[in-house]
Amino acid sequence: MGIFDYFKSKSEPSSASVAKDRLQIIVAHERSKRKQPDYLPQMQQEIIDVIRKYVKVGSEDVQIQLENIEDCSILEVNVTLPDN
Amino acid sequence: MKRPSGDTALAKIIVVTSGKGGVGKTTSSAAIGTGIALKGFKTVIIDFDVGLRNLDLIMGCERRVVYDFVNVINKEATLTQALIKDKRTKDLFILPASQTRDKDALTQEGVQGVLEELAKDFDYIICDSPAGIEKGAQMALYFADAAIVVTNPEVSSVRDSDRILGILQSKSRRAEEGKEPIEEHLLLTRYHPERVALGEMLSVSDVEDILAIPLLGVIPESEAVLKASNQGTPVILDTESAAGLAYMDAVDRLMGEERPLRFLDVQKKGFFKRLLGG
Ligand SMILES: Nc1ncnc2c1ncn2[C@@H]1O[C@H](COP(=O)(O)OP(=O)(O)OP(=O)(O)O)[C@@H](O)[C@H]1O
Ligand SMILES: [Mg+2]
Numbered sequence: 001m002g003i004f005d006y007f008k009s010k011s012e013p014s015s016a017s018v019a020k021d022r023l024q025i026i027v028a029h030e031r032s033k034r035k036q037p038d039y040l041p042q043m044q045q046e047i048i049d050v051i052r053k054y055v056k057v058g059s060e061d062v063q064i065q066l067e068n069i070e071d072c073s074i075l076e077v078n079v080t081l082p083d084n
Numbered sequence: 085m086k087r088p089s090g091d092t093a094l095a096k097i098i099v100v101t102s103g104k105g106g107v108g109k110t111t112s113s114a115a116i117g118t119g120i121a122l123k124g125f126k127t128v129i130i131d132f133d134v135g136l137r138n139l140d141l142i143m144g145c146e147r148r149v150v151y152d153f154v155n156v157i158n159k160e161a162t163l164t165q166a167l168i169k170d171k172r173t174k175d176l177f178i179l180p181a182s183q184t185r186d187k188d189a190l191t192q193e194g195v196q197g198v199l200e201e202l203a204k205d206f207d208y209i210i211c212d213s214p215a216g217i218e219k220g221a222q223m224a225l226y227f228a229d230a231a232i233v234v235t236n237p238e239v240s241s242v243r244d245s246d247r248i249l250g251i252l253q254s255k256s257r258r259a260e261e262g263k264e265p266i267e268e269h270l271l272l273t274r275y276h277p278e279r280v281a282l283g284e285m286l287s288v289s290d291v292e293d294i295l296a297i298p299l300l301g302v303i304p305e306s307e308a309v310l311k312a313s314n315q316g317t318p319v320i321l322d323t324e325s326a327a328g329l330a331y332m333d334a335v336d337r338l339m340g341e342e343r344p345l346r347f348l349d350v351q352k353k354g355f356f357k358r359l360l361g362g
Contacts, residue, residue: 027295
């Protein structure tokens with residue numbers, strides 16, 4: 001073990017392990033997006049538009065996700081309604 | 085030697101691709117194409133990098149280019165006129181890229197015609213892809229049977245490799261026709277064992293974990309690569325160098341042979357390096 005290893009062992013995780021963690025998250029995210037059907041972005045927009053016809057919400061208050069669990073797809077729509 | 089696909093006149097088409105630029109696609113195409121030819125298979129390496137022809141320089145045949153890929157597609161030359169026979173390695177040919185600035189010079193039908201004609205005569209067709217994930221890269225991978233995804237142990241290269249995997253799985257002919265998917269192979273290049281040991285660089289297993297495709301080989305960062313490109317000799321012919329031997333191992337694995345990984349350990353070079361954690 002060199003002197004650098006000696007100092008390193010007590011400090012934060014190595015930069016390579018930070019890189020690995022960040023890559024695993026972004027790659028998983030991008031892979032799940034790739035599996036989404038092409039119509040999804042437009043459908044999301046239309047759902048948001050319908051909700052907005054009735055309730056005043058910002059676009060970030062509506063979260064829409066399509067999740068694939070085994071052979072079952074779940075469309076999850078989360079709307080944060082404003083306080084009355 | 086027998087053709088890889090049995091007796092039918094079908095060449096195996098291998099694309100060397102990466103998404104990110106400058107990671108070693110051309111170096112790897114030249115080395116692997118040469119390695120396959122050394123095994124006795126009739127091999128052609130095609131430069132798909134329209135406007136940025138470079139394979140000719142790496143293979144040392146730049147002064148023998150008369151006609152190119154686009155000339156053949158446009159019927160301005162025959163394949164026989166455009167193919168350059170390698171001077172060193174038997175059974176090896178190069179089809180140079182065009183220098184035209186017209187990025188649309190390669191049409192899908194044109195490429196298909198050339199590949200079909202080559203397939204009658206060759207065992208392996210290696211396609212050296214341009215960088216990017218757009219049209220040029222998609223053209224190079226469209227007809228592939230196998231892909232060598234060249235990756236450097238660095239965040240943007242790994243992410244781009246995953247993007248190109250997505251394109252191989254959705255925008256290739258095999259994907260569009262619902263055929264068996266393109267065989268995927270990971271080739272990790274410009275690997276620095278010392279920096280991996282220091283925790284400064286992603287390791288082989290880190291990249292394998294993230295991309296989750298089979299590993300074809302690991303090519304260490306090596307001065308021999310620059311030297312080989314200066315001389316116009318594919319680095320695989322430098323059997324004194326770690327990079328050359330690592331490419332040969334990768335070719336052996338591509339042919340289905342088992343080869344243990346090597347050149348991944350830190351070279352111990354005396355007291356001072358050890359003190360510095362080398
Ligand atoms: N194992 C290695 N060790 C040292 N240098 C390397 C190694 N592999 C590639 N290089 C160098 O990296 C540079 C880029 O290589 P190369 O041209 O093969 O990449 P490329 O992916 O084809 O680039 P482009 O995307 O522009 O087509 C060259 O200078 C080459 O010499
Ligand atoms: Mg290149």
